[in-house]
Amino acid sequence: MHTLLANSFFPVFAIAVFVAIVLFVEGLYLIWNSHHGPEAKRIELRLRALSASSDSTEHTAVLKNRMLSNIPAIEKLLFSIPRIHQLDRFILQSGLEWTVAMLLLTSLMMGAVFYTALLFTAVSLSFRLAITLAATLMPWAYVQWRRNKRLHKIEQQLPDTLDLISRALRAGHALPSGLKMAGNEMFDPIAREFRITHDEINFGVSMQQALTNFGERVPITDVRYFIVAVLIQREAGGNLAEILDNLSKLIRNRLKFHARIKVLTTEGRMSAWVLGIMPFGLAGLLNYANHDFISVLWTDPAGIKISNVVLGLMAMGAIWLYKLLQIRA
Numbered sequence: 001m002h003t004l005l006a007n008s009f010f011p012v013f014a015i016a017v018f019v020a021i022v023l024f025v026e027g028l029y030l031i032w033n034s035h036h037g038p039e040a041k042r043i044e045l046r047l048r049a050l051s052a053s054s055d056s057t058e059h060t061a062v063l064k065n066r067m068l069s070n071i072p073a074i075e076k077l078l079f080s081i082p083r084i085h086q087l088d089r090f091i092l093q094s095g096l097e098w099t100v101a102m103l104l105l106t107s108l109m110m111g112a113v114f115y116t117a118l119l120f121t122a123v124s125l126s127f128r129l130a131i132t133l134a135a136t137l138m139p140w141a142y143v144q145w146r147r148n149k150r151l152h153k154i155e156q157q158l159p160d161t162l163d164l165i166s167r168a169l170r171a172g173h174a175l176p177s178g179l180k181m182a183g184n185e186m187f188d189p190i191a192r193e194f195r196i197t198h199d200e201i202n203f204g205v206s207m208q209q210a211l212t213n214f215g216e217r218v219p220i221t222d223v224r225y226f227i228v229a230v231l232i233q234r235e236a237g238g239n240l241a242e243i244l245d246n247l248s249k250l251i252r253n254r255l256k257f258h259a260r261i262k263v264l265t266t267e268g269r270m271s272a273w274v275l276g277i278m279p280f281g282l283a284g285l286l287n288y289a290n291h292d293f294i295s296v297l298w299t300d301p302a303g304i305k306i307s308n309v310v311l312g313l314m315a316m317g318a319i320w321l322y323k324l325l326q327i328r329a
Contacts (some may be wrong), residue, residue, distance in 0.1 A: 042072065093217065094147035095189055103139055111136035150189050155220050156255065157190040162226065162248040169241040174199050175230070193218055207234065222251050272321040 031299055050306040084100060091098050114135035118128045161182050168178035176198060183195030186297045193214060198211040211227045297303040 023258075053089065089216065090147065091143060093151065093219070094143045095150045096143060096146055098143070106139045107136045110138055149207055151220055154190045155222060155251075157186060157249045158222050158226070159252045159255075160191055161186050161194070162244045162251070166241045166244040166248070169244070175207070175240070193198070222247075222254075225251075255326065268321070268324070272318065275321075276314070276318055279310075 009273045030211070088100050091100065093099070110130045115132040116130065118131060142201060163180050164185060165175075165178040168181050170173065173181070179194050183193075184192050184199055185191075195215070196216045197210050200213060201207060205213075206232055211230060215227050217226050218297075225247055228243075230240065230242050232238075233243060283294060283297075297307045
């Protein structure tokens with residue numbers, strides 16, 4: 001009898017333990033997903049976009065208190081810095097999931113690592129400081145590169161997005177519905193910006209303020225044209241669908257013109273790169289072939305003065321060539 005009860009109790013106990021383990025693992029997953037899952041990250045990105053705007057109305061004031069650091073002391077210090085939200089907006093425009101504290105800490109760590117590594121070399125103090133400064137600015141340059149790349153992609157997506165909103169208006173939808181359709185139908189990164197704008201309107205922010213925040217998050221001239229067109233149409237009336245169609249054609253023609261300019265200036269840009277790199281390449285070859293001959297430029301006082309003058313003139317020439325090749329339309 002006892003053997004029969006023991007034999008029937010063990011499977012029930014094993015099943016109960018298995019169910020308990022499954023429920024425990026599922027509970028851990030739900031806790032993790034609520035803080036680090038895709039939906040939580042999407043909500044965090046939208047709140048970051050709202051916090052980076054300059055809207056100070058009571059509807060969005062509660063959303064602007066985003067944490068700039070996970071450490072309370074550092075966060076308090078960062079909030080005491082003037083215009084810290086502009087730096088947060090700069091990071092937000094790059095599309096990176098960094099915080100202000102992460103950017104500043106990465107810069108300091110890069111500078112400290114390079115400075116410590118150069119202590120074991122025989123380079124001069126000025127060269128060591130220059131390399132350290134360049135290493136400190138590398139994270140900022142990376143954020144700037146990502147920001148320019150993301151804004152350029154948004155500029156390329158804008159004409160198709162305006163066409164989509166125009167078709168939605170012709171189909172009888174209101175402008176907020178058109179913004180929502182653009183956020184759902186288009187691809188990121190422009191879809192995310194339109195979703196944020198639609199969310200702001202749902203939170204109670206006025207259309208004018210929501211579009212103004214959109215222009216601050218995406219500082220592109222074409223986006224400002226779209227915002228001004230919408231705001232003027234709401235004040236003076238008119239066919240917004242036709243306005244958006246004309247604006248879309250104008251942006252496409254301008255992008256085509258810029259692409260044509262880029263093709264026509266390819267030879268000039270290549271010449272600028274060759275003229276800029278050639279002196280350093282020749283100096284490297286001479287240093288390898290005849291070190292005593294070329295080393296006079298950085299060992300002799302007169303050679304150092306000549307090198308400084310030549311580098312200054314090269315920098316001025318590079319800036320001049322850059323200005324010549326920058327054609328704004």
